Amino acid sequence: MAQDFLRSGFVTEAEELLSKMEDGLLALETSPDNAEALNEIFRAGHTIKGGAGLLGAVEVVTFTHVVENVLDRLRKREIAVDQQLIGLLLAGCDVIRCLVACFSAERALVVDEDYSRVLAALREYADDRVAAVQRTVPVEAPAKQCERVFRITLHPHEDLLGTGQDPLMLLLALSDLGELLSVESDTDRLPLFAELNIQKLYLSWRVLLRTEASRCAVEDVFTFVSGNNRVGIAEVMRCDHFR
DSSP states (O other): OHHHHHHHHHHHHHHHHHHHHHHHHHHHHHOTTOHHHHHHHHHHHHHHHHHHHHHTOHHHHHHHHHHHHHHHHHHTTSSOOOHHHHHHHHHHHHHHHHHHHHHHHTOOOOOOHHHHHHHHHHHHHHOTTSOOSOOSSOOOOOOOOOOEEEEEEEEOOTTGGGGTOOHHHHHHHHHHHEEEEEEEEEOTTOOOGGGOOTTSOOOEEEEEEEESSOHHHHHHTTTTOOTTSEEEEEEEEEGGGTO
16 A cells, blocks of 8 residues: 555656656757756656656666766766757656656556657767767857755655655665765664564664765755654865865
8 A cells, every 4th residue: 555655646746757757858959058947847857767766667767867977967968958869858747748658657668769769869879989979069068067965864654665666765765976984873772682573673774975966955855754763964074174
């Protein structure tokens, strides 16, 4: 029952995020230098991938990861925006929508010619060994983003595992954003061995994360963590003062 609830919530959230991605891509088509739109597209894709990972939607994670790599190259200005790439990314959104629908209905993905074509084209853009788009005008390298250190506390409800969520996946998602400077577990809730229940979660975690990502990106990792779990996020310093 809990898994069905999470699946339904993910599908609804994914559709909203895909609409944001599509709106952002159309905005990017008319304004290729719109960094805010590009960041919004990237965050939406990253959130979809994170939610899919928590629920074990492997096909969604795999395909969205390729889209995310293309978007990351755009953010780094390693490739440039043009109509062909916008069209391809919009087609990628259609594929993700189809993958989410398959996951929702618990049916196997049928790999057709369109899917293979879109995936192959996206992989070309994602490959940093290939200059997928030739620039006609030199583009200055973006200024290095300021690094931050966030202190993150996760106090999950003891029934978290029963909802299909996994704290390990949350920690891995945080590590994707930067460097985990420390991960400490709190065992205060751990009962005596004879009282242990393997279906219960007794640990809490304290994490220090160094990242160039925004607070919003860190919060996105916990999008699908329900209200019964306590999550704290605090920026403790800028890394200009951390060296």
